[in-house]
Amino acid sequence: MKTIEQLLDSKNIRVTAMRLLIYKFLAEKQVAVTLSDIENAFDKADRTTLYRTVKTFEESTIVHQIDDGTGITKYALCEKGCNCDIETDLHLHFHCNNCNETVCLTEHKIPQIKVPNGFISEDINLVVKGVCDKCSGL
């Protein structure tokens, strides 16, 4: 069980109060969050700082971006040992049309996708839209 400090350290990122807070915020959320979500959670902090913090996290593969089709970028913590870069590690994302929340389905890897001759696949984004478990009541 690594502490957050150790994690940031291992990524060569300075440990600051702001970063610890934002990391904890992301960690306790079960869903992907937008920048405004973070803004609302930290009234006192500046937009830009939050923005750059998340960017830093992203570059160090602490969080990954999610484009769920709403037009607003969302972020979620990477799993431990996750390599977002590697194509085989890509999981799918689910966006609920009802509650508007987006979740990582980390257990559900993206299947092999065939592309035509001449095309080279490097990355895949797969978003399933519908009704989530909380909203479906099933």
Add this chain to the structure above:
Amino acid sequence: MKTIEQLLDSKNIRVTAMRLLIYKFLAEKQVAVTLSDIENAFDKADRTTLYRTVKTFEESTIVHQIDDGTGITKYALCEKGCNCDIETDLHLHFHCNNCNETVCLTEHKIPQIKVPNGFISEDINLVVKGVCDKCSGL
């Protein structure tokens, strides 16, 4: 072989000069286009008109939107007889990281995607990113 006029008619959309031009523009393009692409092609027309024309086309399933992850919405003509609404009809899209173009791979349908219990899948967006046939030279 249907004329464009007949197509618009069949969708209960008025035939106007602007609409015919925009339709033709989309038809001769082999790639998905952004609103600015259309703007550049029609200097004299107003942004809003182009915007609303494409919206109208979209609502009548003449074109479909593509979210390729660039953050900019792109549009492409639907195949004849295409039902974008129906999940089984969804094809995948390819975005080239080199030339930045996005194409419909209409022959490549999206495979069945399993979602966890309680989740209901209604729509799927699948974008493959990499190098396109024109850029790969293969």
Add this chain to the structure above:
DNA sequence: TTATAAATGCACTTCCGTTGCATTGTATTT
């Protein structure tokens, strides 16, 4: 032709993402 409704054009707004620069804070060296 006239009446009705839709299409177009212009101006303006909002939202998100992004950058420049000054200031504050942290770490390292002397």
Add this chain to the structure above:
DNA sequence: AAATACAATGCAACGGAAGTGCATTTATAA
């Protein structure tokens, strides 16, 4: 401990894309 160097933060402003309100023009139908 003081001085130095660099990274993080805060504030302000910018830019692109999407969207809206309203007046005007154009097309269809009565």
